[in-house]
Amino acid sequence: MKNLIKTPGLFKSILLIAIISITASRSNGQQLKPAESGYAPVNGIKVYYEVYGEGKPLVLLHGAFMTIEMNWGQMIPELSKTRKVIAIEMQGHGHTPFADRKLDLATMASDVDGVLNYLKVDNADVVGYSMGGSIAYQLTIQNPKRVKKLVIISSTYKSAGWLPVVTNGFKAMKPEFLTNTPLKTAYDAVAPDKTNWTKFLEQMIAFIKTPFDMGDANIAKITSPVLLISGDNDGLDKVELMKTYQLLGGGVAADMAPMPKSHLAVVPSQSHVSLMMQTKTILGYLEDFLK
Numbered sequence: 001m002k003n004l005i006k007t008p009g010l011f012k013s014i015l016l017i018a019i020i021s022i023t024a025s026r027s028n029g030q031q032l033k034p035a036e037s038g039y040a041p042v043n044g045i046k047v048y049y050e051v052y053g054e055g056k057p058l059v060l061l062h063g064a065f066m067t068i069e070m071n072w073g074q075m076i077p078e079l080s081k082t083r084k085v086i087a088i089e090m091q092g093h094g095h096t097p098f099a100d101r102k103l104d105l106a107t108m109a110s111d112v113d114g115v116l117n118y119l120k121v122d123n124a125d126v127v128g129y130s131m132g133g134s135i136a137y138q139l140t141i142q143n144p145k146r147v148k149k150l151v152i153i154s155s156t157y158k159s160a161g162w163l164p165v166v167t168n169g170f171k172a173m174k175p176e177f178l179t180n181t182p183l184k185t186a187y188d189a190v191a192p193d194k195t196n197w198t199k200f201l202e203q204m205i206a207f208i209k210t211p212f213d214m215g216d217a218n219i220a221k222i223t224s225p226v227l228l229i230s231g232d233n234d235g236l237d238k239v240e241l242m243k244t245y246q247l248l249g250g251g252v253a254a255d256m257a258p259m260p261k262s263h264l265a266v267v268p269s270q271s272h273v274s275l276m277m278q279t280k281t282i283l284g285y286l287e288d289f290l291k
Contacts, residue, residue, distance in 0.1 A: 031069065032077045035051050035052055035053070036050070037050040039095075039096075040114060040115040042113075042114025043107065043110055044099075044101065045096070045099045045111070047088060047111050048088070048089045049087065050086075051119070052084075052085040053080030053081065053084055053085050054083075055083045056125070057084045057116075057123075058086065059088065059116070059126045060075075060076075060085060060086070060127050061112065061128035061132030063130030064130060065093070066093065068088075068089055070186060072087055075279055075282070078279075090131075091107075091108065094190050095190050097191075104207070108135045109141075110142065113143055123145060124146070124147070127153065128151070128153065130272065131208075133152040133154065134156065136150055136155075137152065140222055141214055149224055149225050150224045150227070152227070153275070154229065154230055154234045156236060158214060161236060162237060163235050163236070163237050171209055216247055227286075228244065228262070228264045229265045230265070230267070231274065232266050234271055235271070241264075250262050250263070250264055263289055265285050
């Protein structure tokens with residue numbers, strides 16, 4: 001835990017979500033077990049997935065350095081009461097083995113597409129947080145028929161969507177920031193090969209330092225209804241967030257024109273990390289939007 005004190009603010013937040021998630025899961029005792037879990041062979045790697053509940057499929061995509069349990073452990077029990085929840089762990093994360101294959105959003109979106117093919121799911125509602133939200137955007141652009149409704153939580157489709165302090169934090173990140181942390185403990189608990197930790201971090205750091213932009217035109221072409229959820233102080237540039245909402249058909253005077261099919265929720269007094277701790281709030285938004 002000594003490293004936590006020396007770690008820059010952005011990465012203290014990453015560690016905080018791990019600590020809170022682990023503490024919450026322990027306080028709840030035994031966690032809900034998946035009805036099905038396994039590995040889907042896609043694009044030359046094996047991608048781990050878990051399936052809970054029955055009903056219309058709902059895909060969950062986690063944030064960087066996270067696992068299914070860390071990111072979604074508090075929400076899956078509620079979501080799976082009415083939906084078939086499919087949670088996926090991306091390359092090198094959680095149970096999914098490390099691979100030398102270069103990480104990029106297009107490849108990871110293709111991995112998600114491949115898992116859904118493997119599970120014989122034609123289309124689904126998709127929820128992505130942080131990195132998972134960027135992957136969800138890319139999936140929708142690459143295969144628009146795959147995504148029925150899209151929920152983006154504290155994420156963006158371009159590097160410029162983050163405040164400069166966040167992108168500068170990405171540039172300063174080093175593997176040693178995450179040594180002897182709860183994230184390492186969680187990795188060791190489920191990773192198929194624990195010796196790949198440093199290589200995984202190096203791969204991920206190279207990924208998050210790489211600028212990306214999926215293009216305003218591609219976002220404007222999205223026909224799926226989109227729910228954008230953001231904390232008011234979550235590191236997203238709110239001017240860019242509003243531009244995104246306008247590209248999706250929002251930002252109108254709804255007393256004079258039809259209410260847009262896409263929605264925007266800005267949750268007050270929330271950071272990038274604390275937003276995901278507002279389980280009841282997020283579940284409420286999801287229920288209203290997805291039903």
